Amino acid sequence: MTRILVAGGLGFIGSHLVERLLRREDVAECVVVDNLWTGSWRNLAHVEDSRLQILVEDVERVCLAGKFDEIYHLASPASPPWYMAQPLRTISANVVGALRLLDVLAPGGQMAYTSTSEVYGEPLVSPQPESYRGFVDCTGPRASYDESKRCVEAMLFEAHRAQGVRIKVVRLFNVFGPRTRVDDGRAVSNFVTQALRGRPITVFGDGAQTRSWGYIDDIIKGLERYFWADGVDYPGPLNIGNDREIPVLEVAEFIQRRFPKCPIVHLPAPPQDPTNRRPDLSLANRVLPGWTSLVPYEEGVERTIAWFRREMRPGAAAKRPLVANASAKAIGQNLRLV
């Protein structure tokens, strides 16, 4: 039986991953460590499964008993305003977190890490293949995120080379969908929540910057296949994303057509906002044959609007469990099917 640890398991992507993991019959125990910095109780509040335990603690400091056969390290903010507000904490969560997690990996166990397309920085190559070394300003305002992700990649590939640790490293491109925070700060969730509140839709810069929007269900399917379902041996790095490249303004205009009373306004672009981003999926196509994005952004945005509409209605927050911090088993018992 398999003992699993998910750091950041109450987050947007982490919580979806936990649900997939709990579908596995070989999983005896799934321990989530999350400090609720950007994660939320609500993301797993509907899950009733005695194998799930939740520890509310920083990944760098959590006390863990025993070793884990599979570890998934997703403990990091991913949105610029969040990591730029607490850059050292971001570095610590990623790098110190990874060192700590390697300490509790069972011999022969697998360490999986969600890295990011941000390791490519402002890419001079498009689409970006995994072999592209990137163009990151390591002294810049986004560097706490970009460089800590790069540093953890370095750590894991060196642990793999020097110690034979089994690793799986993915580089996620922009992901969106249900369970993004209302105050996440990135484009799709910003636009949708602004529109639902009847406010102007704010586009940073001229909106010509492109992103490749991956809908959460498609991305999670890729992660599930790569991390465990397909029995893949390849350590990565592996781009996972949607390679349909869309200007930010196009998404804003799509949402604005659904909410015609909300004007689009432009705000100054944040510093070093990448001008383009598109995954080269050649390797993903070989490693995960047949895997592809099925949900176009238009459909994904519709689903995201529907989810945020429910989420933002008065009283929705009452679904949050009352317990704010407690030990694992106790919390596990407080999770109820909603």
Next chain:
Amino acid sequence: MTRILVAGGLGFIGSHLVERLLRREDVAECVVVDNLWTGSWRNLAHVEDSRLQILVEDVERVCLAGKFDEIYHLASPASPPWYMAQPLRTISANVVGALRLLDVLAPGGQMAYTSTSEVYGEPLVSPQPESYRGFVDCTGPRASYDESKRCVEAMLFEAHRAQGVRIKVVRLFNVFGPRTRVDDGRAVSNFVTQALRGRPITVFGDGAQTRSWGYIDDIIKGLERYFWADGVDYPGPLNIGNDREIPVLEVAEFIQRRFPKCPIVHLPAPPQDPTNRRPDLSLANRVLPGWTSLVPYEEGVERTIAWFRREMRPGAAAKRPLVANASAKAIGQNLRLV
């Protein structure tokens, strides 16, 4: 009065820096933290100064009382065979070390960090200005060093931006000279110690790869001026090095002419050995007017040969203090003028 901490102060560069710091009359206390991984007691064994305290401990774990007005973080191996043998420890020393050191920096204090030209990776631009974002393979065999240095730069510039921490970040190019370890593993010390033992001089690859060899006295002078003597306010990053670019083979041949019985032999190049390296010193010339390398490599190599000749003679190791690990004050008292 100033309270100073030097992490890695028993190392090659660190020990030279400590000596310069002890010339300052405003320094009340100079605490060295060094775990003797690549540092050596002998590097400061000749210093008798009651202000100097030495703690033999990992920088990540050391117990320190109070705060420090100036912190110098040099705690990292710098030679590929050393950091490639213990990549996770290298990342930890740099990144976790830096986080720990920021915790003990006094309000308004200055944190100085010796970063490296390796942040440029395999440079596609020559000479390398500080604005060059580099070409580092973050999953490669040198990444533990390169990426942890980049990550600490990110951390310090973000601490500067977000919290107003005063920082000084230098990017050192190849430095050589007395106090390099006999088993350091880099070119000049390898060649010299091989020649002194009457063994073949081993050049990795064809030797056409270039380096810019900075003699320790010149480099330390630059650090002294930048870190404290000139009252500079610029946070960096600042290239410090000799911009005379020399093929590795030329240095080997220079030494071989002094030791004609030692043949030059070629060994396979280590993976991802950079093909070229040369600092753009335009910024250094503005920040430190008049500072330049005075010691050509030929003269520096002669001095290094003379030093290694003394260092490697039978009985030289007996100068090492007998105490291998003890608390600060006790060790301070064990340091005797040799």
